[in-house]
Amino acid sequence: MKYESTRNKNTKVLSHQAVIRGLADDGGLFVPEKIDIHFDLEKLCSLSYQEAACEIIHAFLDDYSEEEIRKCVDNAYDDKFSSNEIVPLHLIENGAFMELWHGPTCAFKDVALTILPHLLTAAYKKENRDDTVAILTATSGDTGKAALSGFADVPHTNITVFYPEIGVSPIQKKQMNTSEGKNVEVIAVKGNFDDCQRLVKQAVHDPLVEKNLKGVTISSANSINIGRLVPQIVYYYTAYASLVRKGKIRCGEEINYTVPTGNFGDILAGWLAKETGLPVHKLICASNTNNVLTDFINTGIYDRRRTFHPTISPSMDILISSNLERLLYLLSARNDSLVAELMKELNEKGVYTVPAEIKEKIQKDFSAYWTDEDACRKTIKAAFEEDHALIDPHTAVALHAMRQYQKETGDTRMNVVLSTASPYKFAANVVQSLTGTKPEDDFDAMDQLYQLTGEPIPYSLSTLKDKPVRFTRVIEIKDGIQTIADKMKELGNDHD
Ligand SMILES: *Cc1c(COP(=O)(O)O)cnc(C)c1O
Numbered sequence: 001m002k003y004e005s006t007r008n009k010n011t012k013v014l015s016h017q018a019v020i021r022g023l024a025d026d027g028g029l030f031v032p033e034k035i036d037i038h039f040d041l042e043k044l045c046s047l048s049y050q051e052a053a054c055e056i057i058h059a060f061l062d063d064y065s066e067e068e069i070r071k072c073v074d075n076a077y078d079d080k081f082s083s084n085e086i087v088p089l090h091l092i093e094n095g096a097f098m099e100l101w102h103g104p105t106c107a108f109k110d111v112a113l114t115i116l117p118h119l120l121t122a123a124y125k126k127e128n129r130d131d132t133v134a135i136l137t138a139t140s141g142d143t144g145k146a147a148l149s150g151f152a153d154v155p156h157t158n159i160t161v162f163y164p165e166i167g168v169s170p171i172q173k174k175q176m177n178t179s180e181g182k183n184v185e186v187i188a189v190k191g192n193f194d195d196c197q198r199l200v201k202q203a204v205h206d207p208l209v210e211k212n213l214k215g216v217t218i219s220s221a222n223s224i225n226i227g228r229l230v231p232q233i234v235y236y237y238t239a240y241a242s243l244v245r246k247g248k249i250r251c252g253e254e255i256n257y258t259v260p261t262g263n264f265g266d267i268l269a270g271w272l273a274k275e276t277g278l279p280v281h282k283l284i285c286a287s288n289t290n291n292v293l294t295d296f297i298n299t300g301i302y303d304r305r306r307t308f309h310p311t312i313s314p315s316m317d318i319l320i321s322s323n324l325e326r327l328l329y330l331l332s333a334r335n336d337s338l339v340a341e342l343m344k345e346l347n348e349k350g351v352y353t354v355p356a357e358i359k360e361k362i363q364k365d366f367s368a369y370w371t372d373e374d375a376c377r378k379t380i381k382a383a384f385e386e387d388h389a390l391i392d393p394h395t396a397v398a399l400h401a402m403r404q405y406q407k408e409t410g411d412t413r414m415n416v417v418l419s420t421a422s423p424y425k426f427a428a429n430v431v432q433s434l435t436g437t438k439p440e441d442d443f444d445a446m447d448q449l450y451q452l453t454g455e456p457i458p459y460s461l462s463t464l465k466d467k468p469v470r471f472t473r474v475i476e477i478k479d480g481i482q483t484i485a486d487k488m489k490e491l492g493n494d495h496d
Pocket residue numbers: 107108109142260261262263264265266267315316394420421
């Protein structure tokens with residue numbers, strides 16, 4: 001199966017090449033050139049998470065051998081996850097939470113970022129390249145730690161994470177600055193997230209950096225890489241299988257999934273699961289106050305010209321959802337010139353409107369709701385008191401969307417809510433939602449939350465406070481390129 005660019009379908013590459021390149025040269029995203037995969041549900045119901053992952057990932061990345069995929073899966077989904085089911089289900093009345101936060105950094109990005117480094121190094125091996133792969137990542141908090149953890153001590157890789165000195169939470173900062181691994185570095189930048197992002201993008205084409213790339217290749221752990229998208233398809237299937245095994249649904253019965261959405265990667269993986277045979281009735285797209293996707297799905301108009309609101313579900317504070325481009329391409333019968341035009345309009349005018357038939361197709365598969373900060377807090381409290389479920393703000397946004405959907409449609413199908421972060425990762429806001437008072441210190445908040453609920457604190461978070469800080473470096477934006485150039489030189493020397 002080849003992958004083609006959403007902005008020019010004549011650009012075709014093998015899946016391992018798409019993993020290496022991340023983004024197509026024309027700025028488009030890679031999508032499978034045809035999706036003629038159909039999984040056998042009955043069979044998937046009898047498989048472990050790892051077995052299902054091998055089957056599903058190999059079907060999409062079929063120029064890797066089965067053996068190569070199995071090694072990647074075994075390296076990723078092991079005792080780094082605190083549940084041996086990897087993604088366990090928590091049943092509630094008429095629904096279930098799919099807990100995606102049992103990985104090393106307690107957020108859903110772990111599921112993809114634990115396997116991406118292995119897919120990437122296997123891809124380089126296939127190309128007979130023994131370069132050191134230098135990963136440069138800009139982060140506003142969550143992705144950085146998940147990437148640091150995923151790449152730590154993976155042979156032939158090195159990772160540097162840049163984060164804004166002011167803007168990440170104390171817990172996120174501590175998580176990153178205490179990272180383990182001989183091949184990792186964390187650098188704070190005197191600037192905001194956009195400055196970090198710009199630095200990393202600029203470095204790839206900077207002559208000073210290029211001069212120093214001997215035996216070293218720069219890559220990114222960016223969320224548009226198909227090596228992150230494909231592993232996310234797996235848990236839609238395993239959650240379904242688990243509901244069948246528990247006798248909650250019949251094999252073949254349609255269910256709904258509700259997904260707290262930012263960059264549209266997670267929910268797009270759900271759509272790909274539906275396309276390959278998973279019985280999904282609706283995918284419910286949940287947004288916070290940054291509700292650009294809610295408006296888009298309901299009207300067909302994507303308009304990012306609005307105020308950006310920092311919220312208590314920060315991983316969804318996004319106004320440009322990159323992965324949506326893939327859906328537009330696939331639902332427009334692969335109309336690459338239309339997609340290129342819409343993306344140009346978004347870039348230049350900040351707004352675009354999709355043709356009516358595409359809007360109808362989107363509305364057939366997706367519903368969309370949004371949740372404000374007050375409703376989010378009330379949902380956390382109600383979930384704990386009524387459903388005995390302790391959830392984080394991102395998950396609460398989704399639960400509230402699911403309730404709105406059920407109320408509006410009367411649809412009583414089983415509904416799986418994707419639970420994307422441990423409540424302890426956002427402990428201060430969760431305590432405030434439960435008690436009305438916000439603890440001053442994030443680490444105290446974890447203890448308070450434990451006192452209040454008795455839910456165990458994930459090990460990696462409970463030990464965080466006393467963990468020694470390894471990284472304290474802060475740089476000016478203007479010194480960023482030189483810093484990266486020096487780093488590449490050092491890696492090149494090590495390589496010899
Ligand atoms: C990244 C993230 C999301 C959003 O996922 P997308 O794939 O970007 O839509 C939701 N919740 C949490 C906790 C996240 O880290």
